[in-house]
Amino acid sequence: MIIDIHGHYTTAPEALATWRNRQVAAIGNAAEAPKVSDLKISDDELRETIERNQLRVMRERGIDLTVFSPRASFMAHHIGDFNVSSTWAAICNDLCYRVGQLFPEHFVPAAMLPQSPGVDPATCIPELVRSIEQLGNVAINLNPDPSGGHWTSPPLSDRIWYPIYEKMVEYDVPAMVHVSTSCNDCFHTTGAHYLNADTTAFMQLLTADLFKDFPTLRFVIPHGGGAVPYHWGRFRGLAQELRKPVIEEHLLNNVFFDTCVYHQPGIDLLTRVIPVGNILFASEMIGAVRGIDPRTGHYFDDTKRYIDAADMEPATRHQVYEGNARRVYPRLDAQLKARGL
Amino acid sequence: MIIDIHGHYTTAPEALATWRNRQVAAIGNAAEAPKVSDLKISDDELRETIERNQLRVMRERGIDLTVFSPRASFMAHHIGDFNVSSTWAAICNDLCYRVGQLFPEHFVPAAMLPQSPGVDPATCIPELVRSIEQLGNVAINLNPDPSGGHWTSPPLSDRIWYPIYEKMVEYDVPAMVHVSTSCNDCFHTTGAHYLNADTTAFMQLLTADLFKDFPTLRFVIPHGGGAVPYHWGRFRGLAQELRKPVIEEHLLNNVFFDTCVYHQPGIDLLTRVIPVGNILFASEMIGAVRGIDPRTGHYFDDTKRYIDAADMEPATRHQVYEGNARRVYPRLDAQLKARGL
Numbered sequence: 001m002i003i004d005i006h007g008h009y010t011t012a013p014e015a016l017a018t019w020r021n022r023q024v025a026a027i028g029n030a031a032e033a034p035k036v037s038d039l040k041i042s043d044d045e046l047r048e049t050i051e052r053n054q055l056r057v058m059r060e061r062g063i064d065l066t067v068f069s070p071r072a073s074f075m076a077h078h079i080g081d082f083n084v085s086s087t088w089a090a091i092c093n094d095l096c097y098r099v100g101q102l103f104p105e106h107f108v109p110a111a112m113l114p115q116s117p118g119v120d121p122a123t124c125i126p127e128l129v130r131s132i133e134q135l136g137n138v139a140i141n142l143n144p145d146p147s148g149g150h151w152t153s154p155p156l157s158d159r160i161w162y163p164i165y166e167k168m169v170e171y172d173v174p175a176m177v178h179v180s181t182s183c184n185d186c187f188h189t190t191g192a193h194y195l196n197a198d199t200t201a202f203m204q205l206l207t208a209d210l211f212k213d214f215p216t217l218r219f220v221i222p223h224g225g226g227a228v229p230y231h232w233g234r235f236r237g238l239a240q241e242l243r244k245p246v247i248e249e250h251l252l253n254n255v256f257f258d259t260c261v262y263h264q265p266g267i268d269l270l271t272r273v274i275p276v277g278n279i280l281f282a283s284e285m286i287g288a289v290r291g292i293d294p295r296t297g298h299y300f301d302d303t304k305r306y307i308d309a310a311d312m313e314p315a316t317r318h319q320v321y322e323g324n325a326r327r328v329y330p331r332l333d334a335q336l337k338a339r340g341l
Numbered sequence: 342m343i344i345d346i347h348g349h350y351t352t353a354p355e356a357l358a359t360w361r362n363r364q365v366a367a368i369g370n371a372a373e374a375p376k377v378s379d380l381k382i383s384d385d386e387l388r389e390t391i392e393r394n395q396l397r398v399m400r401e402r403g404i405d406l407t408v409f410s411p412r413a414s415f416m417a418h419h420i421g422d423f424n425v426s427s428t429w430a431a432i433c434n435d436l437c438y439r440v441g442q443l444f445p446e447h448f449v450p451a452a453m454l455p456q457s458p459g460v461d462p463a464t465c466i467p468e469l470v471r472s473i474e475q476l477g478n479v480a481i482n483l484n485p486d487p488s489g490g491h492w493t494s495p496p497l498s499d500r501i502w503y504p505i506y507e508k509m510v511e512y513d514v515p516a517m518v519h520v521s522t523s524c525n526d527c528f529h530t531t532g533a534h535y536l537n538a539d540t541t542a543f544m545q546l547l548t549a550d551l552f553k554d555f556p557t558l559r560f561v562i563p564h565g566g567g568a569v570p571y572h573w574g575r576f577r578g579l580a581q582e583l584r585k586p587v588i589e590e591h592l593l594n595n596v597f598f599d600t601c602v603y604h605q606p607g608i609d610l611l612t613r614v615i616p617v618g619n620i621l622f623a624s625e626m627i628g629a630v631r632g633i634d635p636r637t638g639h640y641f642d643d644t645k646r647y648i649d650a651a652d653m654e655p656a657t658r659h660q661v662y663e664g665n666a667r668r669v670y671p672r673l674d675a676q677l678k679a680r681g682l
Contacts, residue, residue, distance in 0.1 A: 149492070150491070150492075151491075184492055185495060186492040186545070188545070188548055191548070192540050192541045192545075195572060196537035196540060199536050200533045204527070206529075223572070223575075226536075230568065230602065230607050231536060231564070231565070231607060233603030234531075234564075236641070237629075237631075238529075238629070261572060262572065262578055263573055266571050266573065266574060269606055269610040288575070289574075289579060289582065290582065300575070
């Protein structure tokens, strides 16, 4: 089985964006705010957006199942207050849940949280609990910078995040560390902010001792870990300077990297440097880079081709495609086992 | 000849830090401010800090010459106002100039600028001109984020930077895009902020058309280009989505990467992905990562070992070690030629 642990609902029906635009326009003017019940999207509409897009491409590429969360750039936690984010997160999580119900063999939901800049992350707990207990989510996306590029929250090692970690440990769900749209002109969202956040989060974890407090807490760093594997020697050297244990002991029981790296040399570096148990297959398709590479004739984000071409044993490739995902996402594993898989 | 284009005076005599501490302590209280003439560092002191440190290591590793600029993390443009930065930049540039005078075969200076957050970059012109005309600097360091991790300046493509670019073109000097200390708790200075800035700057250039206005302007992105070469497919794909020319045409006549990547697989990726004409040897020694890699028994930052072990022809290696530096830094080339080299 091939599991893609990083997919977003980037192709939701237009009605979702229309509703969101109304919500945003009504900020500060509650009487104008749309009701949740104003958003009407039928199962047929959901089915169509998935069958024409993600599921079509999954079939073309041979991907069996995607861990599917709300569109990352649309989380936009910097917009409005907690109530705005809370309503929006619930709507988006409900849609991914419904996609999972419509295509139970192919999509399993992961939740966005109703984060809001300057608001205690503990306020996210009710939606986190609902997404797991009622919607069957197997993971969450955690935004280390709800300000959208101004980086006003404390590092991920700060105790302010602990209520979320306690719930993650209780439910045994991992978090993908994933920012949203940049509203800072310095940072292009998918070309800079996403990669910077990956690198930043890893270094926040490296300088801290968070996993002493939470030995079973697990983070997935997307986009191949940002700059981290390419600079693995730098990070190993910094860990040594900071008198931390070697990174493998210090972080790699708890931190994992996906394979959203869109060319063969990048995947080759990733699989050469990072222990195989820490690499989880993903493509973030249909996402930031949708075009065909004229040099190969294949889609940039067809990461399965790169993994298939990488120098690894079949058993190793199986770990990357399935084994690691089932270990890092135990609730996914449980759902698959319940279906006899 | 082996030229290291990225060295900082990280080992300056303690008197420099003492003077700086007095300057910082006196901010808002001009009567307490130290005079420039209070800083007394003899040639012997300079000689000793260099001979014991950078020059010793250069000799051990076989590096002939270093482009030498003030300590990056000490630029700290976020501290004080323009006058504080201006005095500090002049002092630091004078010291690097003196090191070059003491060791003309081994050190050639590059200048820091007196940047200050929210202050027009054009205010840096007098020090830029002085550093080139009077001190013989062959390059400048340009900080895209003088706020120190709050990213409050416009992108490098903004016209606010144009006065600096006009002088760079006039004098035919490149700029290394190099941030300083992070004062944002989210970003570790050398483990996150530096790499993020490299990635951010590259993406700022990719989304713009700056080199249409300045066809001969040249930037060096340090630390191996941050996350860029590892995600080269992502950047190529984003350029395509943004309907820009292919990156090679769009940016690679003007943008170069150094080799400050502290392990063999990273250097192998860099030299596999980036055209050889865009790779300049550097080690940023003695810098962020000073330890010995227990897996190899050699210093993490001994990048010459990685280049020597990389799969490349001798002529290619010569480009990386010398040829590209002489092309990208014409004032360095002129100084070498004047010495018959």
